[in-house]
Amino acid sequence: MNKSGFVSIIGRPNAGKSTLLNRLVGSKVAIVADKPQTTRAAIQGVLTLDGAQIVFVDTPGIHKPDTTFNRRMMDTVRKALEDRDLLLYLVDATLPFQPAEEQALELIGKTAAPVLLLLNKVDAVKEKAQLLPLIERYSAMGRFEEIFPISALRSVGLEELKSAIVKRLPEGPQYFPDDYLTDQPERYLAAELIREKILHLTRQEVPHSVAVLVDKFEETPRITNIAATVYVERVGQKAIVIGAKGSMLKRVGTSARLEMESLFGRKIFLELFVKVQPGWRENPEFLNAIDWRSMAGLEEN
Ligand SMILES: Nc1nc2c(ncn2[C@@H]2O[C@H](COP(=O)(O)OP(=O)(O)OP(=O)(O)O)[C@@H](O)[C@H]2O)c(=O)[nH]1
Ligand SMILES: [Mg+2]
CATH class of the missing domain: 3.40.50.300 (P-loop containing nucleotide triphosphate hydrolases)
Structure with a gap:
């Protein structure tokens, strides 16, 4: 059973x-x-x-x-x-x-x-x-x-x-194969890992103001090329996320890339950009764009 x-x-x-x-x-x-x-x-x-x-x-x-x-x-x-x-x-x-x-x-x-x-x-x-x-x-x-x-x-x-x-638990079928772990596409997990590193390295209002979107997720036989944009709400937050001479963005990128390489079991080339998107938390189109289920036309469960 x-x-x-x-x-x-x-x-x-x-x-x-x-x-x-x-x-x-x-x-x-x-x-x-x-x-x-x-x-x-x-x-x-x-x-x-x-x-x-x-x-x-x-x-x-x-x-x-x-x-x-x-x-x-x-x-x-x-x-x-x-x-x-x-x-x-x-x-x-x-x-x-x-x-x-x-x-x-x-x-x-x-x-x-x-x-x-x-x-x-x-x-x-x-x-x-x-x-x-x-x-x-x-x-x-x-x-x-x-x-x-x-x-x-x-x-x-x-x-x-x-x-x-x-x-x-009730009696029921095995819904997924033995090695299935999550419903999230790697593309979404990649965006989340980038956001996590920013949460670890910034404080106060920055974490709440950050959203990450993967713009490119391209698998080649040798390497996966990922480009992502970090959205913040204000110019000052953009300066924080980039850091002096790009130092903060570099730390974020390196730690996110290393973790992706270990999780996805592949070499990753990661490019990060930072953009200001004022008021994104009130912007329905933007909220749809960062929600992979709505992008894929899937219902939540
Ligand atoms: N000491 C201790 N810390 C824990 C434990 N479980 C989680 N934490 C810490 O608590 C903090 C929050 O953990 P999360 O797992 O992100 O908490 P969450 O409930 O998912 O939070 P939200 O996603 O914001 O709702 C992190 O710093 C964790 O390391 C635990 O068993 N012991
Ligand atoms: Mg949580």
């Missing part, structure tokens, strides 16, 4: 959802950064086990949207709550209960799927007793079937978690 199903990973920004997805599928499919709203689209990561296939869906952090772009992100989250076999609700357990968590909990209150609560980042919690008030607070809601303390970063508690997930 084979089991399979769709499992969405949800929670507040920065809880560690993308880190968890990468650990669960054993490969980097989603970018990770210590900045809220790193993930902007739903990303599938597929784990194929003996007799079971789990399609995880990583989602943007649940937040109060203030731009058209952020409203689209929240639409993505809402879609990822529909028709799921199971939801994983991730919380940063190094923090006391956050009032902002209420909005996120309200969303899952309206869904039908069973939910597991994952108290993440326990590697950074010195006194385990610190978890007790959180456990009490969340148990009292009566919405969670089970609570797992985990560390996505250090892969602690993930085997128990996988077993608990498989146990709850």
Whole structure:
């Protein structure tokens, strides 16, 4: 008998959802950064086990949207709550209960799927007793079937978690081949890796203002030629992303290229450009252009 199903990973920004997805599928499919709203689209990561296939869906952090772009992100989250076999609700357990968590909990209150609560980042919690008030607070809601303390970063508690997930999956076919890891095209992952490096190297308002579009993705027998444009919202941000004599853009390009070479298993030639696109977060055409699913005419799932 084979089991399979769709499992969405949800929670507040920065809880560690993308880190968890990468650990669960054993490969980097989603970018990770210590900045809220790193993930902007739903990303599938597929784990194929003996007799079971789990399609995880990583989602943007649940937040109060203030731009058209952020409203689209929240639409993505809402879609990822529909028709799921199971939801994983991730919380940063190094923090006391956050009032902002209420909005996120309200969303899952309206869904039908069973939910597991994952108290993440326990590697950074010195006194385990610190978890007790959180456990009490969340148990009292009566919405969670089970609570797992985990560390996505250090892969602690993930085997128990996988077993608990498989146990709850319905009987079903294997949807994807054994070696299938994600629904994202390499072209989109390349843009994401470039954005990740910028998130790591810049701060304050720059991360939110950055979008990356791959203009060329050309595979030749020896090398893949990639050209991408980094969009920012203001001239000052362009200066930051380029850096003195191009030093910042060079660091971004080199680290993105090295990671692409290791992930794609090929030599990469990467060219980066920086452009100012004022107000892109309110520009529907631009938002469609950075959303690979809408470009490919695909529905979100
Ligand atoms: N100490 C510790 N840090 C973690 C753990 N999991 C994730 N992090 C860190 O938390 C930060 C956010 O991780 P992400 O995986 O990007 O979080 P996210 O929930 O996907 O965030 P958004 O995409 O912005 O919603 C990164 O700096 C991670 O390294 C963990 O188990 N322990
Ligand atoms: Mg994320």
